Amino acid sequence: MKRKAYESDHEKNMHISVCLKGGALVSFAVNKNHRHSEVRAIKKARGSQIDTIINLRIKRKSGKIGLSYPCVKCQLAIQEVGIDKIWYSKEDGTFDTYKGYLDPELYGKDG
Numbered sequence: 001m002k003r004k005a006y007e008s009d010h011e012k013n014m015h016i017s018v019c020l021k022g023g024a025l026v027s028f029a030v031n032k033n034h035r036h037s038e039v040r041a042i043k044k045a046r047g048s049q050i051d052t053i054i055n056l057r058i059k060r061k062s063g064k065i066g067l068s069y070p071c072v073k074c075q076l077a078i079q080e081v082g083i084d085k086i087w088y089s090k091e092d093g094t095f096d097t098y099k100g101y102l103d104p105e106l107y108g109k110d111g
């Protein structure tokens with residue numbers, strides 16, 4: 001997942017999203033051409049059922065893991081296809097999860 005993130009063309013933050021169904025890989029995508037990885041990964045799934053999405057952000061400069069909480073636009077896209085479990089990386093390198101709600105403290109981050 002980390003290695004794949006380097007396919008991103010974003011100058012600062014490389015994002016990758018992985019879509020799963022029942023623990024099996026459905027699709028994945030990086031952020032590219034100013035499009036967010038979540039939206040691209042969902043599109044790549046081509047209507048296949050997805051129950052989980054995992055987000056990872058890697059800072060290009062330091063190689064460190066960053067917060068990859070989905071932005072509002074992506075959260076809406078995630079909800080639209082019925083994904084109910086979202087995992088995202090945090091600054092400390094761990095992952096956290098939530099079930100489809102908007103957290104005003106965290107949303108709106110770019111990437």
Ligand SMILES: [Zn+2]
Binds near residue numbers: 036038071074075
């Ligand atoms: Zn987004």
